Amino acid sequence: xxxxxxxxxxxxxxxxxxxxxxxRWGIAHVEAPTADAAFAAQGWVAxxxxxxxxxxDRRRAMGRWSEVVGMAAAREDAFFRRLGLAAIAQADYAxxxxxxxxxxxxxxxxxxxxxxxxxxxxxxxxxxxxxPPEPWEPWHCVAVYKLRHIFMGTLTRKLWRxxxxxxxxxxxxxxxxxxxxxDAAMLPGDGQHRHxxxxxxxxxxxxxxxSALDASAAxxxxxxxxxxxxxxxxxxxxxxxxxxxxxxxxxGDPHRGIEFxxxxxxxxxxxxxxxxIGMGFPGVPGFPHFGHNAEVAWGITHGMCDDTDVFxxxxxxxxxxxxxxxxxxxxxxxxxxxxxxxxxxxxxEGTVEVxxxxxxxxxxxxxxxxxxxxxxxQWTGMFGPDTTLDAIWPMFAAPxxxxxxxxxxxxxxxxxNLLAADRSxxxxxxxxxxxxxxxxxxxxxxxxxTDEFAWDGLAPVPFEDLPQWIDPERGFLVTANNRTADxxxxxxxxxxxxxxxxRICELLAPMTGATVADMSAIxxxxxxxxxxxxxxxxxxxxxxxxxxxxxxLLDMLVDWDQRMxxxxxxxxxxxxxxxxxxxxxxxxxGIAGAELGAGGWPPAAEAxxxxxxxxxxxxxxxxxxxxxxxxxxxxxxxxFSACVDETAAELEQRFGDDPQSWTWERVHRMASPHPxxxxxxxxxxxxxxxxxxxxxxxxxxxxxxxxETGERAIHGSVARYAFDLDDWDxxxxxxxxxVSGVRGSGHDLDQRQAWLDCELVPMSYSPAAVASxxxxxHRI
Numbered sequence: 186x187x188x189x190x191x192x193x194x195x196x197x198x199x200x201x202x203x204x205x206x207x208x209r210w211g212i213a214h215v216e217a218p219t220a221d222a223a224f225a226a227q228g229w230v231a232x233x234x235x236x237x238x239x240x241x242d243r244r245r246a247m248g249r250w251s252e253v254v255g256m257a258a259a260r261e262d263a264f265f266r267r268l269g270l271a272a273i274a275q276a277d278y279a280x281x282x283x284x285x286x287x288x289x290x291x292x293x294x295x296x297x298x299x300x301x302x303x304x305x306x307x308x309x310x311x312x313x314x315x316x317p318p319e320p321w322e323p324w325h326c327v328a329v330y331k332l333r334h335i336f337m338g339t340l341t342r343k344l345w346r347x348x349x350x351x352x353x354x355x356x357x358x359x360x361x362x363x364x365x366x367x368d369a370a371m372l373p374g375d376g377q378h379r380h381x382x383x384x385x386x387x388x389x390x391x392x393x394x395x396s397a398l399d400a401s402a403a404x405x406x407x408x409x410x411x412x413x414x415x416x417x418x419x420x421x422x423x424x425x426x427x428x429x430x431x432x433x434x435x436x437g438d439p440h441r442g443i444e445f446x447x448x449x450x451x452x453x454x455x456x457x458x459x460x461x462i463g464m465g466f467p468g469v470p471g472f473p474h475f476g477h478n479a480e481v482a483w484g485i486t487h488g489m490c491d492d493t494d495v496f497x498x499x500x501x502x503x504x505x506x507x508x509x510x511x512x513x514x515x516x517x518x519x520x521x522x523x524x525x526x527x528x529x530x531x532x533x534e535g536t537v538e539v540x541x542x543x544x545x546x547x548x549x550x551x552x553x554x555x556x557x558x559x560x561x562x563q564w565t566g567m568f569g570p571d572t573t574l575d576a577i578w579p580m581f582a583a584p585x586x587x588x589x590x591x592x593x594x595x596x597x598x599x600x601x602n603l604l605a606a607d608r609s610x611x612x613x614x615x616x617x618x619x620x621x622x623x624x625x626x627x628x629x630x631x632x633x634x635t636d637e638f639a640w641d642g643l644a645p646v647p648f649e650d651l652p653q654w655i656d657p658e659r660g661f662l663v664t665a666n667n668r669t670a671d672x673x674x675x676x677x678x679x680x681x682x683x684x685x686x687x688r689i690c691e692l693l694a695p696m697t698g699a700t701v702a703d704m705s706a707i708x709x710x711x712x713x714x715x716x717x718x719x720x721x722x723x724x725x726x727x728x729x730x731x732x733x734x735x736x737x738l739l740d741m742l743v744d745w746d747q748r749m750x751x752x753x754x755x756x757x758x759x760x761x762x763x764x765x766x767x768x769x770x771x772x773x774x775g776i777a778g779a780e781l782g783a784g785g786w787p788p789a790a791e792a793x794x795x796x797x798x799x800x801x802x803x804x805x806x807x808x809x810x811x812x813x814x815x816x817x818x819x820x821x822x823x824x825f826s827a828c829v830d831e832t833a834a835e836l837e838q839r840f841g842d843d844p845q846s847w848t849w850e851r852v853h854r855m856a857s858p859h860p861x862x863x864x865x866x867x868x869x870x871x872x873x874x875x876x877x878x879x880x881x882x883x884x885x886x887x888x889x890x891x892x893e894t895g896e897r898a899i900h901g902s903v904a905r906y907a908f909d910l911d912d913w914d915x916x917x918x919x920x921x922x923x924v925s926g927v928r929g930s931g932h933d934l935d936q937r938q939a940w941l942d943c944e945l946v947p948m949s950y951s952p953a954a955v956a957s958x959x960x961x962x963h964r965i
Contacts, residue, residue, distance in 0.1 A: 280572065544561045734844060852897075
């Protein structure tokens with residue numbers, strides 16, 4: 186059993202009046218008399234399974250992680266102190282509706298009940314902490330939720346493109362985006378309102394601002410561990426006319442960087458007011474992203490919204506000590522800036538003072554104003570009250586897709602592609618969240634710190650104007666972070682490529698009599714729609730190879746089915762040649778190198794991943810004539826041939842001279858680092874094992890890589906689910922590890938093999954199914 190549960194299955198006396206039944210996977214099914222008791226039980230269960238993860242997120246949100254791991258977290262803590270995330274979360278909590286605050290209060294009460302009962306039975310991570318966890322406060326729920334989403338927007342990409350522009354110029358920046366509007370949109374439209382690169386001015390506003398980005402390099406590099414990669418999730422809904430039961434199916438899989446413990450936590454809450462099951466964030470009540478109640482199911486993908494602006498602020502040093510009563514560092518236009526100092530307690534090092542302040546555009550978060558230049562930030566998650574959690578309870582109570590859509594009207598963070606289906610047969614899509622349309626010049630990079638780019642006076646796009654599509658005639662809906670619509674409000678320049686969306690549509694289009702098993706087959710699909718274009722280029726240009734194995738490799742690619750299966754040697758050959766091509770493109774564009782990698786900002790792996798996405802788009806668009814040194818047939822033949830030869834030499838050196846033995850699972854291995862184990866050598870035994878896996882960054886089964894780390898899988902499905910609207914008990918779900926974050930508990934890795942095999946574990950819902958699946962039962 187998980188930490189704190191009755192391992193003998195006995196029933197203990199309870200205070201909350203709640204029964205918790207654990208199934209064979211350790212997943213908790215809560216039966217409570219009231220909603221208040223249900224949310225308290227969810228807090229208790231989350232603490233039972235994931236108290237260390239909750240503590241980790243809470244400390245980071247408050248800028249206190251360095252109290253545990255020392256200087257390794259000092260810059261990360263400084264960022265969150267400068268941002269003022271804790272104060273923002275407290276203000277947002279105070280602005281929530283009273284039922285929502287009551288929900289958070291109940292959740293906190295459950296967490297604290299667990300902390301009181303198991304103060305002497307904490308997970309092994311706390312052996313490395315200087316102190317046990319403090320009591321959970323209701324506003325911590327808001328802080329943890331915000332922490333999990335701040336880096337999923339455009340902050341990282343704008344800083345990356347700003348650094349590229351400073352080094353390589355506007356043309357290189359524009360090449361990284363490509364022609365987004367060449368991709369098919371998810372929603373049909375008239376094409377009259379273009380919102381892509383074509384209607385934005387050239388991103389040359391900051392051609393002289395390299396100093397601002399250089400000054401922030403160390404700060405940004407230190408945030409690498411806190412960042413969560415964006416840009417890859419799948420979700421689809423299929424109407425009853427295409428299913429075996431005549432009722433809809435809703436399925437999908439969110440993609441993030443894979444870590445241990447897993448970001449999502451499976452749970453089931455039943456009370457007089459609702460009966461809901463799904464996956465939530467440990468530390469946050471409800472199931473914001475994936476779940477269902479008795480009548481309606483919901484799932485999301487990341488909307489890729491442009492939610493952040495970064496401003497280059499220029500300062501002059503003012504007289505006197507910088508404190509809360511002095512102007513200190515003024516802006517060069519004379520605007521005074523009020524500053525404060527916050528103290529970081531650094532384990533093993535003493536204290537560090539952090540200078541915090543805001544300009545009229547937002548808090549100064551990166552760089553040192555004393556150097557004359559620093560970066561401030563504005564984000565939709567702090568531009569007005571964040572009322573996201575006000576949607577949770579109404580979602581639990583919604584009896585239909587239309588009422589579920591109305592329930593998410595308060596949603597702010599993040600902007601999601603929401604899919605829903607109900608038992609009456611409806612399926613629906615809706616963009617939910619706070620969309621702020623700004624100057625088109627703001628879309629590319631950091632912008633000058635002037636009033637022209639401030640958000641003052643801006644208002645969110647009205648909820649009614651956000652795109653939606655209900656009961657499409659074709660009988661299915663698909664979202665995969667791709668371009669949303671031809672018209673409507675501006676969303677982003679940074680949509681994912683169309684390969685996953687288009688492949689899922691290919692699989693669904695001929696489907697009739699669909700079942701949950703068919704949904705699992707889509708989860709497992711590893712056919713690459715990018716590979717044919719890349720292979721076509723290789724065949725056309727790799728004609729002057731010199732390595733003795735190169736022609737064998739090319740012959741294997743000709744016969745390959747473009748499926749990234751674990752046992753495929755051709756998949757390995759393709760992936761390494763593609764990585765070599767990406768490196769050739771990024772080097773020639775000037776967007777690879779120490780300045781954009783390990784030596785500064787952005788963090789090496791994240792810069793590499795973004796560069797790979799840009800280069801892959803250029804390959805797919807056959808847009809290589811903008812790349813210096815690849816702009817004529819002779820140079821292309823030389824470069825492509827060299828990439829094949831280099832691949833042959835690399836793989837021969839690594840795995841021997843038999844290319845048939847170079848299977849994908851030997852190189853494409855999934856690491857799931859434990860954050861504490863990564864920060865402290867003494868905790869290394871907390872890392873889970875490493876396994877080979879199928880798929881790549883372009884396939885439905887996600888296994889994203891970054892050239893910086895070779896073919897290691899760093900990004901993938903952090904959950905999979907399939908909801909059967911005809912029979913909820915026929916639904917299934919799975920996470921990469923297990924419901925528990927306690928190493929050695931028995932439920933920390935017991936879903937791992939099912940995840941690797943792309944299988945779902947049972948999602949028991951009805952009282953009879955839960956009773957049948959119960960392995961342990963206790964009262965709290």
